[in-house]
Amino acid sequence: MTKIFNNCLIVLCCAIGVGGQAQASEKSFLDEVNMSNEKFDNRSVPVDKLVIQESVLAKEENQDGPFRVLTRKKLIGRFKCSSCHTGKAVTANQGLELTHSDIALKHGQEGQALSCIDCHHVEERNFLEDKKGRKIDFDHSYQLCGQCHFRQKRDWLGGAHGKRVANWAGERVVFNCTTCHNPHSPRFEKRFPATYSVPLD
Amino acid sequence: MSSDKKDQNEKICSQLLASKSNRRDFIKTMSIAAAAGSAALTAGCIPSANAASSEEMKLRWQEFFKENYRMMTQEEKDETVARLERLAKLRNNLDLQMSSLPPIEGVLYGYAFNITRCEGFMECVSACVKENNLDRKTDTQYIRIFEMEPGKLDPSTGDGQYYHEVPVENKFYMGTQCFHCENAPCTKACPTKATWMEPDGIVVVDYDWCIGCRYCQAACPYYGRRFNWGQAEIPKEEITLKQHYLGNRLRPKGKMEKCTFCIQRTRKGRLPACVEACPTGARVFGNLLDPDSEIRFVLKNKKVFRMKEEIGTDPKFWYFID
Numbered sequence: 001m002t003k004i005f006n007n008c009l010i011v012l013c014c015a016i017g018v019g020g021q022a023q024a025s026e027k028s029f030l031d032e033v034n035m036s037n038e039k040f041d042n043r044s045v046p047v048d049k050l051v052i053q054e055s056v057l058a059k060e061e062n063q064d065g066p067f068r069v070l071t072r073k074k075l076i077g078r079f080k081c082s083s084c085h086t087g088k089a090v091t092a093n094q095g096l097e098l099t100h101s102d103i104a105l106k107h108g109q110e111g112q113a114l115s116c117i118d119c120h121h122v123e124e125r126n127f128l129e130d131k132k133g134r135k136i137d138f139d140h141s142y143q144l145c146g147q148c149h150f151r152q153k154r155d156w157l158g159g160a161h162g163k164r165v166a167n168w169a170g171e172r173v174v175f176n177c178t179t180c181h182n183p184h185s186p187r188f189e190k191r192f193p194a195t196y197s198v199p200l201d
Numbered sequence: 202m203s204s205d206k207k208d209q210n211e212k213i214c215s216q217l218l219a220s221k222s223n224r225r226d227f228i229k230t231m232s233i234a235a236a237a238g239s240a241a242l243t244a245g246c247i248p249s250a251n252a253a254s255s256e257e258m259k260l261r262w263q264e265f266f267k268e269n270y271r272m273m274t275q276e277e278k279d280e281t282v283a284r285l286e287r288l289a290k291l292r293n294n295l296d297l298q299m300s301s302l303p304p305i306e307g308v309l310y311g312y313a314f315n316i317t318r319c320e321g322f323m324e325c326v327s328a329c330v331k332e333n334n335l336d337r338k339t340d341t342q343y344i345r346i347f348e349m350e351p352g353k354l355d356p357s358t359g360d361g362q363y364y365h366e367v368p369v370e371n372k373f374y375m376g377t378q379c380f381h382c383e384n385a386p387c388t389k390a391c392p393t394k395a396t397w398m399e400p401d402g403i404v405v406v407d408y409d410w411c412i413g414c415r416y417c418q419a420a421c422p423y424y425g426r427r428f429n430w431g432q433a434e435i436p437k438e439e440i441t442l443k444q445h446y447l448g449n450r451l452r453p454k455g456k457m458e459k460c461t462f463c464i465q466r467t468r469k470g471r472l473p474a475c476v477e478a479c480p481t482g483a484r485v486f487g488n489l490l491d492p493d494s495e496i497r498f499v500l501k502n503k504k505v506f507r508m509k510e511e512i513g514t515d516p517k518f519w520y521f522i523d
Contacts, residue, residue, distance in 0.1 A: 028383075028515055029309075029383040029515055030515075033309065033311075033489045033490065033497075033500075036489075036490040036491075036492065037492045038307075038490075038492075039491075039492070039493065040307055040308075040488055040490060040491035040492075040493075040494070042488075042491070045305055045308075045470045046469070046470065047469065047470035047471075048466075048469035048470060048471060049469070049470075049471050062493075063492075063493045063498065064493035064494075065493075151523075155502075155503075155523070158495070158498035158499075158502060159485060159487070159494070159495025159496075159498045159499065160313075160315070160485065160495070160498055160499045160502065160503055160521070160523075161318075161482060161523075162482045163476070163479065163482040163484075163485075164472065164495070166471060166472060166477065167470045167471050167472060168467065168470065168471070168472050168486055168487050168488070168494075169470035169488075170470055175482070180480070180481070180482065188320055188368075188480070188481065190366045190367065190368065191322065191366060191367070192364070192365070192366055192367070193321060193322050193323035193346075193363070193364065193367055194322060194323045194324045194326065194327045195323050195326050195327040195330070195342075196323070196362065196363075196364040197326070197340075197342055197345055197346070197361055197362055198339075198340045198362070199361075199362065200345075200424060
């Protein structure tokens with residue numbers, strides 16, 4: 001009789017124990033994280049490293065408000081385009097060096113590959129043009145890329161695609177689409193890794 | 202020379218007699234006096250008298266008798282940092298800038314890794330090695346990148362030692378490092394309380410209180426910790442001079458070390474070295490308590506998972522897919 005009683009007691013204790021544990025594991029620091037809705041002022045953090053790359057204020061905002069993107073125009077070797085594209089004829093010997101024969105266009109799926117004027121403005125060569133005919137600045141190319149890559153753009157605005165420059169705090173400065181991707185051949189090229197790993201211990 | 206030493210000894214002894222002190226201070230001062238005066242103490246951690254200047258020896262003795270980092274006041278932290286800077290100058294002629302910067306109020310660090318974007322270039326690994334002054338002789342690395350078969354999500358099934366052109370068709374890449382668990386088993390295993398979680402969520406090691414028993418390494422379910430079998434060997438010109446007491450300062454032989462989310466950078470608003478080096482933007486870092494941060498956007502809008510979530514360690518490191 002006492003044996004049965006003891007067994008019952010053990011079972012009861014176990015049940016309470018398991019119940020207690022289950023309750024404990026339900027509570028997580030994630031609740032605290034999800035509850036934390038108070039705005040954090042990123043600029044209140046004293047930032048050690050300044051962003052040295054040139055940036056412009058983006059024409060769109062994300063959940064945190066306005067932010068900056070790295071510029072592009074100064075990195076294009078032959079900008080402004082209009083200095084050559086004047087509408088005048090060019091002699092053949094100059095033409096060879098001045099045409100963009102170095103650009104291998106690998107953008108778009110097979111059979112639907114893009115051509116120059118899919119992105120570049122036909123008349124105003126200093127600008128890009130989207131399918132709605134909007135003139136787009138080279139520094140704000142995300143406006144153009146986003147018309148096809150809208151999912152990537154949404155992630156880029158929010159912070160799940162692309163990356164910030166140098167700091168997690170301070171003013172938000174992010175890489176532009178063209179900082180990482182070559183617009184003429186956007187996929188990253190295959191290469192050897194920067195290093196290798198040896199087995200642990 | 203010897204009269205100089207005698208003078209110094211007398212000075213130290215008179216200081217000792219003049220000041221009221223507790224037992225710990227008494228031992229500390231006694232040992233400084235002993236070290237300065239005697240050439241017989243040469244074994245173990247006791248510096249040899251002829252090899253070191255008396256200033257160096259004094260600093261090393263004071264270092265030997267310091268508190269656990271968590272028990273120090275800010276003043277004591279500043280003192281030990283100043284001593285370590287001076288010692289690096291005396292011993293290796295290095296001009297360090299060491300910090301003991303406390304956590305930032307209202308910040309809890311979190312990390313997300315995009316397994317769709319990572320292409321296995323391993324720029325993160327080499328940036329980490331450089332930033333954190335890791336041993337080049339044994340090729341110690343905090344980060345590991347695994348080449349994975351599609352459908353598998355356990356890195357132990359992947360290839361962690363690949364060296365060929367990447368990315369390979371129909372493979373994906375998954376990085377591991379210390380996950381800075383909110384409920385970290387390593388900190389519970391430590392017998393000397395030399396490892397703990399800071400208020401901003403970073404799990405750190407006090408290298409001077411670690412006794413090198415490696416219990417924490419055994420306790421970590423993610424292989425996140427590394428052990429120094431010898432004194433780290435780094436080419437002098439490659440040493441990162443901006444250091445933090447709990448971060449990338451040069452570790453002595455026989456100590457545990459691990460990823461600290463680059464505490465020397467992140468407490469100054471910078472991104473960890475791996476995030477900054479990543480060429481594909483697969484790494485997201487930020488403040489979990491900021492509802493508008495990038496990391497919170499990932500947690501809210503992407504499909505995320507954590508490794509071995511069921512064991513209840515609550516890592517602050519998420520994987521996500523596009």
